[in-house]
Amino acid sequence: MRDLLASAGAVWWRNAHNFFTNPAFIVPGTLFPLFFFTAFAGGLSRIEGVPGFGFEPGYTAWIYGFVLMQAAAFGGIFTGFSVARDFESGFSRRLLLASRRRTGIVLGYVLAATTRSAFVLSVVTAAALLTGMELHASAGDLVAMYALAFAVNAASSLFGIGVAMRLRTMQAGPAMQTPAFLALFLAPVWVPFDLLTGWLKSAASINPVTVFLEAERGFISGHPTKEGLAFLITAGLIALFVMWALRGLRSAEAAA
Amino acid sequence: MSGGLAGQVATLARRSATRTLRQPMMLVPSLLFPLLLLAVNTGGLDSATRLPGFPTNSYLTFALAIAFVQGALFAANSAGNNMASDVETGFLSRLSLTPMRRASLLVGQLGGVVVLGLIQAATFLAAGIAAGAHFEAGVPGALLIVLLSVLISVAFGALGAFAALRTGSGEAVQGLFPLMFAALFLSSMALPRDLIETDWFRTVATWNPVSYMLEGIRSLMITGWDGEALALAFGCAGGLALITLAAASAALRTRMTRT
Numbered sequence: 001m002r003d004l005l006a007s008a009g010a011v012w013w014r015n016a017h018n019f020f021t022n023p024a025f026i027v028p029g030t031l032f033p034l035f036f037f038t039a040f041a042g043g044l045s046r047i048e049g050v051p052g053f054g055f056e057p058g059y060t061a062w063i064y065g066f067v068l069m070q071a072a073a074f075g076g077i078f079t080g081f082s083v084a085r086d087f088e089s090g091f092s093r094r095l096l097l098a099s100r101r102r103t104g105i106v107l108g109y110v111l112a113a114t115t116r117s118a119f120v121l122s123v124v125t126a127a128a129l130l131t132g133m134e135l136h137a138s139a140g141d142l143v144a145m146y147a148l149a150f151a152v153n154a155a156s157s158l159f160g161i162g163v164a165m166r167l168r169t170m171q172a173g174p175a176m177q178t179p180a181f182l183a184l185f186l187a188p189v190w191v192p193f194d195l196l197t198g199w200l201k202s203a204a205s206i207n208p209v210t211v212f213l214e215a216e217r218g219f220i221s222g223h224p225t226k227e228g229l230a231f232l233i234t235a236g237l238i239a240l241f242v243m244w245a246l247r248g249l250r251s252a253e254a255a256a
Numbered sequence: 257m258s259g260g261l262a263g264q265v266a267t268l269a270r271r272s273a274t275r276t277l278r279q280p281m282m283l284v285p286s287l288l289f290p291l292l293l294l295a296v297n298t299g300g301l302d303s304a305t306r307l308p309g310f311p312t313n314s315y316l317t318f319a320l321a322i323a324f325v326q327g328a329l330f331a332a333n334s335a336g337n338n339m340a341s342d343v344e345t346g347f348l349s350r351l352s353l354t355p356m357r358r359a360s361l362l363v364g365q366l367g368g369v370v371v372l373g374l375i376q377a378a379t380f381l382a383a384g385i386a387a388g389a390h391f392e393a394g395v396p397g398a399l400l401i402v403l404l405s406v407l408i409s410v411a412f413g414a415l416g417a418f419a420a421l422r423t424g425s426g427e428a429v430q431g432l433f434p435l436m437f438a439a440l441f442l443s444s445m446a447l448p449r450d451l452i453e454t455d456w457f458r459t460v461a462t463w464n465p466v467s468y469m470l471e472g473i474r475s476l477m478i479t480g481w482d483g484e485a486l487a488l489a490f491g492c493a494g495g496l497a498l499i500t501l502a503a504a505s506a507a508l509r510t511r512m513t514r515t
Contacts, residue, residue, distance in 0.1 A: 044446055
């Protein structure tokens with residue numbers, strides 16, 4: 001256990017330090033969700049006037065629910081990029097040699113993803129509150145809302161780590177980004193599920209992100225919706241991607 | 257290399273076009289991503305047509321213009337990357353030893369952008385027609401959309417070339433892409449300007465030339481022949497093209513002198 005925590009702590013510290021001290025990492029990682037929040041909440045606020053929209057806290061809060069998910073998911077994916085970069089620079093090879101419990105490496109990257117997402121989510125939340133977002137959530141709803149966001153962050157980082165450890169190159173970027181991007185946008189991003197049309201509605205009906213968004217927006221409005229299902233799906237995804245990441249680690253060990 | 261300006265331009269344009277067409281990683285995303293965004297927008301925002309004052313009852317027809325402008329942003333990336341690669345590999349240095357004119361190099365390099373713009377415009381038009389988009393101005397209007405779309409591609413392509421010539425780095429060109437993406441999102445992309453409720457956003461969209469490029473294309477699909485919208489669209493795209501071409505030409509002069 002001590003070896004596991006030592007490896008995890010070292011990887012976490014290095015990645016968190018890199019994120020906070022390198023503008024090339026912190027600026028795009030923070031600006032990306034902020035930009036989407038500004039563009040969607042500012043440009044589409046009139047959408048709340050569409051018959052059947054009916055989200056009491058307003059359109060800014062509606063989009064905040066999406067940006068929360070986006071920041072959480074991409075915080076994890078960007079951590080996958082860090083893993084790939086570490087393999088390209090040769091650092092991961094040295095890390096694999098030095099670590100006594102290599103599972104700790106995966107844990108360290110997941111903790112680093114949580115740290116960077118905590119920062120980005122704080123900035124986005126501050127921006128949303130400053131621009132007048134209404135939160136109708138209770139304290140318990142808020143805790144559950146952020147817990148769900150961090151759980152999604154853990155699932156996406158495990159997915160990214162698994163891909164990066166198998167491919168071990170920055171060229172794996174699209175393989176991590178594209179599924180996350182598609183999953184996020186094939187969901188009720190701008191309007192409620194009932195107002196979606198055509199094939200997008202069919203895709204959203206089987207997309208787990210739809211449940212996450214409905215749960216997050218339920219917490220925001222103070223009327224939790226599908227929260228149990230959302231946590232259950234996230235737990236399933238985490239379990240699945242833990243295996244995916246650990247098998248990726250074995251693949252990297254075999255190649256080292 | 258053949259003698260006159262036209263010959264030089266033709267040779268370099270052929271090289272640029274061939275190079276663009278031989279890079280599926282550059283061609284495919286520039287067609288696929290705008291179509292994907294169109295599909296997502298159409299399914300996700302179709303209910304916006306129920307807003308009072310929305311100019312059409314088909315969000316597909318409204319959103320199709322975005323694909324043309326988004327495609328032009330990819331053209332900037334393509335032109336910039338190709339130019340940066342020529343700087344990095346020393347091709348530009350070797351060209352500077354020939355009696356070739358600076359103007360022909362720039363115009364020739366943008367030949368690839370024109371070809372890419374034409375392929376994109378034809379693809380987006382075909383996809384729009386297949387999906388049921390409406391073209392109020394008919395076939396001549398569709399042809400004018402192709403022309404405007406290529407002009408927008410040249411304007412953004414020259415911007416990419418400027419960034420490449422100024423910095424000599426493909427990475428710097430990549431860094432330009434998010435800025436241009438922001439210009440697209442902070443425009444009347446998703447809703448008409450008069451339906452944008454947030455004051456600061458409407459002001460930004462009104463000052464943003466991308467709004468007028470979108471509105472020019474949209475006018476041909478939704479209202480027919482709207483002289484003001486077309487004049488603004490061609491004015492903004494042409495004006496931007498002149499500025500970015502002049503900037504790229506100045507950067508090329510500096511780069512050639514250094515070489």
